[in-house]
Amino acid sequence: MPQSRLIKPLLDQEYPMISHGKGIYLYDQNGKRYIDGSSGAVTASIGHGVDEIIEAMNEQAKKVAFVYRSQFTSEPAEQLADTLCRLSDGHLPWTFFVNSGTEATETAMKMAIQHWQEQGRGTKTKILSRWMSYHGITVGALSMSGHPLRRMRFVPLLEEYPSISPPYCYRCPHKSSYPSCQLACASELERVIKRIGAQYIAAFIAEPIVGAAGGALTPPDGYYEKIQEICEKHDVLFIMDEVMTGNGRTGTHFGYQHWNVKPDIVTLGKGLSAGYSPIAATLASQKVIDPILSGTKVVMSGHTFSGNPLSAAVSMAVLSYLERHKLVDQVEEKGKRLKQKLKRLQGETSMIGDIRGKGLLIGVELVQNTLTKQPFERHLNVMSRLVEKAQRNGLLIYPAAAGEDGIDGDAVILSPPFIISDDEMDELFNLFSLSIKELEHELKG
Numbered sequence: 001m002p003q004s005r006l007i008k009p010l011l012d013q014e015y016p017m018i019s020h021g022k023g024i025y026l027y028d029q030n031g032k033r034y035i036d037g038s039s040g041a042v043t044a045s046i047g048h049g050v051d052e053i054i055e056a057m058n059e060q061a062k063k064v065a066f067v068y069r070s071q072f073t074s075e076p077a078e079q080l081a082d083t084l085c086r087l088s089d090g091h092l093p094w095t096f097f098v099n100s101g102t103e104a105t106e107t108a109m110k111m112a113i114q115h116w117q118e119q120g121r122g123t124k125t126k127i128l129s130r131w132m133s134y135h136g137i138t139v140g141a142l143s144m145s146g147h148p149l150r151r152m153r154f155v156p157l158l159e160e161y162p163s164i165s166p167p168y169c170y171r172c173p174h175k176s177s178y179p180s181c182q183l184a185c186a187s188e189l190e191r192v193i194k195r196i197g198a199q200y201i202a203a204f205i206a207e208p209i210v211g212a213a214g215g216a217l218t219p220p221d222g223y224y225e226k227i228q229e230i231c232e233k234h235d236v237l238f239i240m241d242e243v244m245t246g247n248g249r250t251g252t253h254f255g256y257q258h259w260n261v262k263p264d265i266v267t268l269g270k271g272l273s274a275g276y277s278p279i280a281a282t283l284a285s286q287k288v289i290d291p292i293l294s295g296t297k298v299v300m301s302g303h304t305f306s307g308n309p310l311s312a313a314v315s316m317a318v319l320s321y322l323e324r325h326k327l328v329d330q331v332e333e334k335g336k337r338l339k340q341k342l343k344r345l346q347g348e349t350s351m352i353g354d355i356r357g358k359g360l361l362i363g364v365e366l367v368q369n370t371l372t373k374q375p376f377e378r379h380l381n382v383m384s385r386l387v388e389k390a391q392r393n394g395l396l397i398y399p400a401a402a403g404e405d406g407i408d409g410d411a412v413i414l415s416p417p418f419i420i421s422d423d424e425m426d427e428l429f430n431l432f433s434l435s436i437k438e439l440e441h442e443l444k445g
């Protein structure tokens with residue numbers, strides 16, 4: 001019998017064996033403690049081992065863990081949809097539950113296409129997106145993504161969806177600066193729509209703040225307002241992929257609430273259950289669903305585990321926990337504190353080019369030369385080395401792509417759980433600072 005092997009991200013690498021987690025800390029089986037400075041994959045927003053969530057999970061599992069969505073609805077799923085509608089101030093009354101962020105964006109894509117089909121406008125099938133974006137790993141979701149490394153091997157299978165430049169002010173794609181740029185990166189959307197023809201375009205999708213594909217790229221004021229205006233003018237639906245930014249990560253329940261916009265479709269994942277059980281969602285405005293409601297009445301998507309009562313109850317408990325402890329209200333202040341510390345560190349080292357993001361979604365771009373913004377040479381593997389060094393020092397951080405085209409740069413994301421205390425934040429910062437300084441020393445040596 002051949003020995004069975006778990007396929008891990010790197011097949012030939014040893015990974016520490018997790019033992020347990022409590023609060024912002026994770027412990028491996030050798031007793032080593034790690035600060036979860038990235039909430040895993042920007043997911044564990046209320047920290048680990050929260051008793052209330054485990055109790056809610058237990059209670060629901062005892063009642064019923066699974067029902068098929070074509071046969072039953074459940075109280076937890078209905079309550080969760082109600083809560084999400086309330087958190088969107090009633091703007092997103094319709095919820096479709098799925099199991100991962102990828103499924104949520106793929107459902108958003110299908111919902112947008114179906115919205116137009118039901119009105120006899122079946123040629124509107126293309127989804128526009130931005131270069132340097134990540135919307136998921138399946139063929140549909142990857143077609144909408146501008147993450148070169150993740151696309152690379154599957155390009156022949158992907159739909160040829162056009163993309164526009166990201167709002168990357170540190171490396172402005174138009175070699176300009178805000179506000180004199182007049183938001184040229186947003187204006188690109190109109191040019192692409194006109195070139196392709198609005199009759200072929202179903203929607204435009206964007207992450208409010210670009211996560212893995214850009215290291216917390218945050219648009220300047222007015223960017224999304226302009227995007228929405230262009231979408232409305234050309235009958236193109238506006239999808240906000242809030243898988244990473246949703247559920248309070250940036251200091252508001254939805255990232256879009258930082259701006260004066262109302263996207264037609266919004267996706268959630270990661271923080272929706274804070275990692276306690278797989279669940280994600282695609283939320284839609286009345287306008288999106290109306291033609292389906294007066295047409296076939298079926299949103300053509302769905303998975304066996306969609307909206308299972310166990311995950312829905314867990315997610316409901318997480319959202320209640322966030323509200324009861326007013327955690328989202330604290331995110332902005334905590335993020336500011338960490339950013340201030342990082343700004344000081346920028347003055348003490350020579351490799352931090354940019355610090356960006358909102359709330360507790362903070363990107364740090366690493367460069368070889370802070371004056372010219374020249375990235376490190378690829379073979380130096382700076383981002384991976386920093387992530388590894390930090391982990392060795394007991395701090396988990398999240399790797400991100402950066403640089404022109406999202407290929408040649410290095411960035412990391414700091415996104416600790418919202419429950420982090422001031423002392424814990426100091427500890428996180430000190431370990432990050434130590435790791436950066438060690439790497440800088442090594443690179444100079």
Ligand code: PLP
Binds near residue numbers: 041102135136241270
């Ligand atoms: N959308 C965004 C913005 C993400 O950050 C991710 C994951 O990182 C996804 C979609 C895909 O989510 P999942 O990994 O849960 O499929």
